[in-house]
Amino acid sequence: MAAQKPSIPKGTRDFGPIEMVRRNYIFNTVQKVFKKYGYLPLETPAMENLSTLLGKYGEEGDKLLFRVLNSGNFLSKVPDEKSLQNAPSLVNLITEKGLKYDLTVPFARYVVQHRNDITFPFKRYQIQPVWRADRPQKGRYREFFQCDVDVIGSKSLLSEVELIQITDEVFSILGINVKIKINNRKVLAGVAEMMGQADQMMKITIAIDKIDKIGIEKVNEELISSGIPPDAVDKLQPVLTFSGLRNEKLVLLRGLLSDSEIGMQGVCELEMVFDYLSGFDLKSEVEIDLSLARGLNYYTGAILEVEALDVNIGSICGGGRYDDLTGIFGLKDVSGVGISFGADRIYDVMLQSDLFPLDLAQTTRLMFVNFGKEEERFCLDVLAKVRNAGISAEIYPDHVKMKKQMSYANNKNVEFVAMVGENEMAEGKISLKNMESGEQEKLSVKELIAKLSVE
Amino acid sequence: MAAQKPSIPKGTRDFGPIEMVRRNYIFNTVQKVFKKYGYLPLETPAMENLSTLLGKYGEEGDKLLFRVLNSGNFLSKVPDEKSLQNAPSLVNLITEKGLKYDLTVPFARYVVQHRNDITFPFKRYQIQPVWRADRPQKGRYREFFQCDVDVIGSKSLLSEVELIQITDEVFSILGINVKIKINNRKVLAGVAEMMGQADQMMKITIAIDKIDKIGIEKVNEELISSGIPPDAVDKLQPVLTFSGLRNEKLVLLRGLLSDSEIGMQGVCELEMVFDYLSGFDLKSEVEIDLSLARGLNYYTGAILEVEALDVNIGSICGGGRYDDLTGIFGLKDVSGVGISFGADRIYDVMLQSDLFPLDLAQTTRLMFVNFGKEEERFCLDVLAKVRNAGISAEIYPDHVKMKKQMSYANNKNVEFVAMVGENEMAEGKISLKNMESGEQEKLSVKELIAKLSVE
Numbered sequence: 001m002a003a004q005k006p007s008i009p010k011g012t013r014d015f016g017p018i019e020m021v022r023r024n025y026i027f028n029t030v031q032k033v034f035k036k037y038g039y040l041p042l043e044t045p046a047m048e049n050l051s052t053l054l055g056k057y058g059e060e061g062d063k064l065l066f067r068v069l070n071s072g073n074f075l076s077k078v079p080d081e082k083s084l085q086n087a088p089s090l091v092n093l094i095t096e097k098g099l100k101y102d103l104t105v106p107f108a109r110y111v112v113q114h115r116n117d118i119t120f121p122f123k124r125y126q127i128q129p130v131w132r133a134d135r136p137q138k139g140r141y142r143e144f145f146q147c148d149v150d151v152i153g154s155k156s157l158l159s160e161v162e163l164i165q166i167t168d169e170v171f172s173i174l175g176i177n178v179k180i181k182i183n184n185r186k187v188l189a190g191v192a193e194m195m196g197q198a199d200q201m202m203k204i205t206i207a208i209d210k211i212d213k214i215g216i217e218k219v220n221e222e223l224i225s226s227g228i229p230p231d232a233v234d235k236l237q238p239v240l241t242f243s244g245l246r247n248e249k250l251v252l253l254r255g256l257l258s259d260s261e262i263g264m265q266g267v268c269e270l271e272m273v274f275d276y277l278s279g280f281d282l283k284s285e286v287e288i289d290l291s292l293a294r295g296l297n298y299y300t301g302a303i304l305e306v307e308a309l310d311v312n313i314g315s316i317c318g319g320g321r322y323d324d325l326t327g328i329f330g331l332k333d334v335s336g337v338g339i340s341f342g343a344d345r346i347y348d349v350m351l352q353s354d355l356f357p358l359d360l361a362q363t364t365r366l367m368f369v370n371f372g373k374e375e376e377r378f379c380l381d382v383l384a385k386v387r388n389a390g391i392s393a394e395i396y397p398d399h400v401k402m403k404k405q406m407s408y409a410n411n412k413n414v415e416f417v418a419m420v421g422e423n424e425m426a427e428g429k430i431s432l433k434n435m436e437s438g439e440q441e442k443l444s445v446k447e448l449i450a451k452l453s454v455e
Numbered sequence: 456m457a458a459q460k461p462s463i464p465k466g467t468r469d470f471g472p473i474e475m476v477r478r479n480y481i482f483n484t485v486q487k488v489f490k491k492y493g494y495l496p497l498e499t500p501a502m503e504n505l506s507t508l509l510g511k512y513g514e515e516g517d518k519l520l521f522r523v524l525n526s527g528n529f530l531s532k533v534p535d536e537k538s539l540q541n542a543p544s545l546v547n548l549i550t551e552k553g554l555k556y557d558l559t560v561p562f563a564r565y566v567v568q569h570r571n572d573i574t575f576p577f578k579r580y581q582i583q584p585v586w587r588a589d590r591p592q593k594g595r596y597r598e599f600f601q602c603d604v605d606v607i608g609s610k611s612l613l614s615e616v617e618l619i620q621i622t623d624e625v626f627s628i629l630g631i632n633v634k635i636k637i638n639n640r641k642v643l644a645g646v647a648e649m650m651g652q653a654d655q656m657m658k659i660t661i662a663i664d665k666i667d668k669i670g671i672e673k674v675n676e677e678l679i680s681s682g683i684p685p686d687a688v689d690k691l692q693p694v695l696t697f698s699g700l701r702n703e704k705l706v707l708l709r710g711l712l713s714d715s716e717i718g719m720q721g722v723c724e725l726e727m728v729f730d731y732l733s734g735f736d737l738k739s740e741v742e743i744d745l746s747l748a749r750g751l752n753y754y755t756g757a758i759l760e761v762e763a764l765d766v767n768i769g770s771i772c773g774g775g776r777y778d779d780l781t782g783i784f785g786l787k788d789v790s791g792v793g794i795s796f797g798a799d800r801i802y803d804v805m806l807q808s809d810l811f812p813l814d815l816a817q818t819t820r821l822m823f824v825n826f827g828k829e830e831e832r833f834c835l836d837v838l839a840k841v842r843n844a845g846i847s848a849e850i851y852p853d854h855v856k857m858k859k860q861m862s863y864a865n866n867k868n869v870e871f872v873a874m875v876g877e878n879e880m881a882e883g884k885i886s887l888k889n890m891e892s893g894e895q896e897k898l899s900v901k902e903l904i905a906k907l908s909v910e
Contacts, residue, residue, distance in 0.1 A: 006507060006564040006784045009552050012500035014565055016572070017579070020496035036842050038819040038849030040867075041475035045467035045598050046501055046554070046584065047521075052461060066502075067524040069550055071588030095524055097464050099501070109461040110469055117471070119866035121852055124472070129501065133526030143500050156852035158831075165839075279832065280839055329461045364493040376613075377734065384620075384735055387491050394493030397576055397611035411574035412495075 011134070011142025021360045023145075026174065026346055027127055030147045033169050034125040037162055039149055042124045044106040046131075047097045054098075056105045056328065064132045066099040066142075099131035103148040104325065104338065111152055112329035120153030120334075127343075139313065139348060148319075150338030152326075157269060159337045160302045160321065161276040164286060167306055167317060167339060172283040174346065175355040177309040178316070179285050183292035184270055185299050185320070187253060190263015191239055191290070194256060195232040202293075203228070208239065209291040216240050242290055246274065249288050269301060298322040304339055308349045316345045365452060367414045368395040369405050375420050382418070382430060382445050389449045409435060416452070466589070466597025476815045478600075481629065481801055482582055485602045488624050489580040492617055494604055497579045499561040501586075502552045509553075511560045511783065519587045521554040521597075554586035558603040559780065559793065566607055567784035575608030575789075582798075594768065594803060605774075605793030607781075612724060614792045615757045615776065616731040619741060622761055622772060622794060627738040629801065630810045632764040633771070634740050638747035639725055640754050640775070642708060645718015646694055646745070649711060650687040657748075658683070663694065664746040671695050697745055701729065704743050724756060753777040759794055763804045771800045820907060822864045823850040823873045824857065830875050837873070837885060837900050844904045864890060871907070 008014065015023060031041075047068055054062055100106050103126045111118060127147045136142055149166060151159040164180060171178045192201040203226060207219045214222075219240065223233050238256055242249065250271055257263030270288060277286060292303050301321035308316050319339030326334045350356055366386060368379040379395050386393045396405045409417050419431040429442045432451070443451065463469065470478060486496075502523055509517055555561050558581045566573060582602045591597055604621060606614040619635060626633045647656040658681060662674045669677075674695060678688050693711055697704060705726055712718030725743060732741060747758050756776035763771050774794030781789045805811055821841060823834040834850050841848045851860045864872050874886040884897045887906070898906065 006568045007504060008500055008507075008564075008568075009502050009504055012502060014500070014569070015496075015498040016565075016569065017495035017497060020498060024496065035818065036845065036847050038822070038847060038867075040472035040818055041470075041479065042472060043470040043475060045463055045469070046586070047464050047467060047598070049462060049464055052463075064526070066526065068554070069522040069524060071519070071521065099523070109463075110471075113461045113463075114469070114471065119863050121863075123849070131501070143502070151852065154852045158850065158852040162852075276835070279835055363490065363495055367493070380613075380731070380734055390491065392491050392493060394578070395613065397606065397609045397613040397617075408574050408576075412493075 009142070011136030011140075013141060013143070017363070018361065021363065022350070022356050023343065023347060025356065025360055026343055026350070027147065029173050030149075030170050030341055031125070031127065033166055033173070034149050037123075037166055039123045039125040042107070042110065042126045043128055044100065044103075044110055044126070046099055046129070048100050048106055048109065050092075050096055050098050052109050052329075053101060053105065057101055061101060064134055065101055066131045066133055067095040068097040068099065069095055070097075100128075101132055102130050103128060103146050103340070104150075107148065107150060107152075108325045109329055111334070112326050112331045115331060118153075121156075121159075122152050123150075124152075125149040139345065141344060145343040147341040147343055148338055149341075150319075150336055152336035152338075153334055155335045157272050157302075158276065160269075160273050160304075163304065163319070163337065163339050164273070164277060165280060165282070167304075168282045168284045170341065171306070171317075174350060176316075176346070176349055176353070177284075179287055179307045179309055181287055181289040181292050181305045181307060182270065182273065183289055183303040184266040185301060185303060186262045186266030186269065187257070187290065188266075188293065190257040190260035190266055191236070193260040193263060195228070195235045197228055197232050200228060204236065205291070205293040209293060211240060211291065239290060246286075246288060250274075266301075273302070294318055294320065298325055300324070300335075302337065308345075311349045311352050313345055313349055315342070316349060317341045361413045362415055364392050364394050364412055364414045366391060366393040366416045366418055367405075367409045367412075368393070368418045368420065369402065370396040370399045371419075371421055372399045375425065378425050379418070379420050382420075382448070385445055386449060386452065389453060391449070391452045418448070464597070466591035466595075468596060468598070472818070473816065476818065477805070477811050478798065478802060480811065480815055481798055481805070482602065484628050485604075485625050485796055486580070486582065488621055488628070489604050492578075492621055494578045494580040497562070497565065497581045498583055499555065499558075499565055499581070501554055501584070503555050503561055503564065505547075505551055505553050507564050507784075508556060508560065512556055516556060519589055520556055521586045521588055522550040523552040523554065524550055525552075555583075556587055557585050558583060558601050558795070559605075562603065562605060562607075563780045564784055566789070567781050567786045570786060573608075576611075576614075577607045578605075579607075580604040594800065596799060600798040602796040602798055603774075603793055604796075605791055607791035607793075608789055610790045612727050612757075613731065615724075615728050615759075618759065618774070618792065618794050619728070619732060620735060620737070622759075623737045623739045625796065626761070626772075629805060631771075631801070631804055631808070632739075634742055634762045634764055636742055636744040636747050636760045636762060637725065637728065638744055638758040639721040640756060640758060641717045641721030641724065642712070642745065643721075643748065645712040645715035645721055646691070648715040648718060650683070650690045652683055652687050655683060659691065660746070660748040664748060666695060666746065694745060701741075701743060705729070721756075728757070749773060749775065753780055755779070755790075757792065763800075766804045766807050768800055768804055770797070771804060772796045816868045817870055819847050819849050819867055819869045821846060821848040821871045821873055822860075822867075822869045823848070823875065824860050825851040825854045826874075826876055827854045830880065833880050834873070834875050837875075837903070840900055841904060841907065844908060846904070846907045873903070 053065055129143050129145050131143050134140060167180055188205050189201050192198050192204050207223050210219055220233050224230055253267045257267060292305055294303055299320035300323040303320040304318055305315045306317035317339055321337040323335045325336055368383055370376060383393055383395055414435060417433045417435055424431055429444055430448050431440060431442050433440045508520055584598050584600050586598050588597060589595060622635055643660050644656050647653050647659050662678050665674055675688050679685055708722045712722060747760055749758055754775035755778040758775040759773055760770045761772035772794055776792040778790045780791055823838055825831060838848055838850055869890060872888045872890055879886055884899055885903050886895060886897050888895045
């Protein structure tokens, strides 16, 4: 076989030991918090049937699905030349599965498929890769990891509150300063209703979202040229200049939306969430942001998004309430609320802000230098005892030059190196070198284990 | 959108909370042992370029690869009708990536690609799913999980020894009784050489492997009818009746293979491994098994396999030494040795033998019953304190019938339920019910946290 220059598909990544240890630190942190709040783990397959995935992410999303070829002689199912002219149907003949695009739709599929075995409300978390055939660019990958946490089967706002607590706790443990932004789809519907433009909610929300970029005047122009009557646009002005403290915002909304039933529902929900939150000692600021709509169309109540304050990277976590996600799979009226932590962006933020604990880099704590057969035997015996004490340790497998062995220990960030020569064997002791300080001492096996167990 | 009956691709599985907790117990156990022996984590993408995968698993393996369709308008690359008659080339036009088939080939690819950043010997572990388009059947899945642990860049037999220690330790922690079987490709080559049939090694090994099923006589008949001369088959007889204690086997092999250089090398390697092992206190029996060849062609030295003794399920772990795995990617003379734990079969063995710890099923330790708004507020405050103490706890999110809430706690295997009504609120106390014993007591918040922290 000819040698080939190895590479991986664009937009995918290898995670070497250093990346892995750091990523696991993030995954373990979120997982620990999820568990503390009573969430249960779930994993679904990498592949889903295309019938499960198609039509759930809009036309653009369908195009970004990675499709898996049917195995076996799939081309025998292609009838004739005509099929080539009709690409979509050819595609359907040769592929029935796709890689999952997010964790939410497979979760909805799982809930419906296993509804008789699940005790509702079902609190689950899911940490898995997802795949999108997006154009790869800095910070955007074709294989990336999501950490989702959802409650399904309850309309209680306590779930929204709990998710905000979880978010606050995760980022506070990780050391990332964040702002948690909250909005409510019902408030957005109320704003559109108040303008007499109930069916233009999306258009209006998108316009609100553009204020920071293009300014109020341009937003108004856009709305008018898109067919919203000028008097309706006038009514929107208080929302466009929306600012002030959280309570002032709520008072303003109460006044503006007093004639819209759905709008007032949204305001009440926001108020209740803040009322609950006032009982807790959150580290992060939680702020109402009416421009928050997020791409996904299925949110029906709260909309949540988390922004890192010290690194300009966009949203690092987001989600909301969806009243009928399982409806597409035939299970009606199951309300859920969830958020998704973007592990890759969180990783980037932590790396840029130098937030990973230093001792993560340390993996093996003790390495025995290999001085040859006889010393090896002595060391292997000590090594077994050290490992039995639960200490991560190894012996260099070959008797090669000291320099090479020490450079291995150095590169691997080993904390201590043990050296056993003739003298040490005669005394039954181990010379231990602290690789950071350079300090050296002679210890008995018992002392060695005690030292490594304490540190 | 019409409702659809949801399902998942055949051969794939959802892992619900109970399965997840059990699987994580297995993954955490192996990972902890791997780390203790100084192995570092690695993960590679789900998709690899087909050029990396094709030709590495034999013709049969190539057919079992799941291929991923190129994204975008891939069919525009299909030139004309003729392509349809030439299926393989059409396939190559529309697909360039595949799901990984095992962890070994992507590991070799990783090592070659990152050779300048890696400190050798490189000790790594990798726990990830792999995909094979095999016909699904009991215990065989199209998506399944491997836990691989390898040392690459050293020829030291200490690595073989270490892997046997790891295997012994993992299964001893999991409580699975196993037999570790070892063979050596050089011994098999020596046997063929001793027969004067050096180029028939595979055929002879396969024949040896059949003794248990068809008996010695039939094996001899097969060998002769396949073209091995009768006098050569005569020479094989001592191997076919191979039995006795480990040392007797080694003595026999030493005598038989004394004229074969490669055979004697193999015997020496086996002896050295056993010599090292004699210094350790292994729980499992390690036995020479000359019929052990394993499907993969790349083993060059030790061959290892682990068999569960109490459940008839085949091999649950296996591997060996490969002297030139990275050669296919252009990096010569890098010797490695590794083993792979089959997580799914280990799971099945543990389930059948009832080996999972009982407390795995317990996730949330304390649930507060929801008696309405006022009680909720009191409980939320206590709940925050309990969680701050690191105890997994939750409150039922809705004020519904007590029976429904208790059945939720029951189904979720919650250990304690907290009930706070008017009386408790007046006293500032919590009524705590042990869900297993039914015992009930009234505790202050401090007492509650103390109780849950101790248990």
